Amino acid sequence: MRSIAQLSRIAATALLVFLIAALPGNAASRIKDIADFEGIRDNQLIGYGLVVGLQGTGDSLNASPFTRQSLQAMLERLGVNTNEADLNTKNTAAVMVTANLPAFSTQGTRIDVTVSALGDSKNLQGGTLLVTPLMGADGEAYAIAQGSLAIAGFAAQGEAASVVRGVPTSGRIPNGALVEREVEFNLSSLSTIRLALRNPDLTTSRRIAVAVNELIGLPTAEPLDPATVRLTLPKQFDGNIVDLITDIEQLIVEPDLPAKIVIDESSGIIVMGQQVKVSTVAVAQGNLTVTIAESPEVVQPLPFSQGQTAVVPRSNVQVTEDERQLALVNETITLQQLVDGLNALGIGPRDLISILQAIKAAGALQAEIEVL
16 A cells, blocks of 8 residues: 555645646747658667676676677687687676667767666676677668766675665667768758658648748648648759758747546546546545454453463454535636636545546546546
């Protein structure tokens, strides 16, 4: 069961979410912040490598055969014959290396990489990643990673106790990879370009198209679906699509989102969208409490009866129910009115989740409920 402090934190978090959601403000945003342009994207890279220089916290070669094979293959490439050698080092660990290749990265630029232990290594602190090719989805190597690891966590162990903070089996190498191959994409040769909305919505895509057409003065933008707006390059921007994209991404558009309530029952967090409305309903909520108290009694035998002392259980069960009258939640126009009406019920986040679901079942809640 949750402690009183945990329940208090949950209630405070839920109240904070309500207050943030109820604050008035202008939701208008730049197109740059709500949509992505076709072709301007990152590419994910992955590689397999070895980390050396650990203080006995590396992989156990007997339990991690892939580490042994990789170590032998590396030494043989360097001219060291290890066929008959008994490798028993614990200063090496097999790792997976991941990185994001930014759009239009050129040869010679550096990117950050993340290194994660693959075997039974306990700590990568103090390790150095050896040369590791980073490949894309097509199997081609686009970058080479190498360098000393920066570990955010640490681990310390004694004979009778140990302490671990953070995740010492994962780290980063800032600017640890060198880009060797570029992703070919000729942006200036495009005659049409598409905008992909991060939160698909028909109204938002139409508003983006209208804003772009007002900027250019021609019907060049067309919403294809809730997630895509197609833009045909006008003649005055022929060959200079960068100028056009720069002007478009600074346009201000107010996104339109469906009415939705998101509920996380495990933590008691409730988030409501601005468009959530409720019709006039009457709500009554009562708490049923069952209390069970155990008070066992010790029974002694009569003198000279050769009996035994026994423990007799005694249970006291009480059932109480809070009686509350119906409370009226008036029809709401704004989110602030809805929050005020629900807060007037004087209930906690747990009960509020059930009430919202019941109002939805009654058909009085004009919103979608999504339970995480």
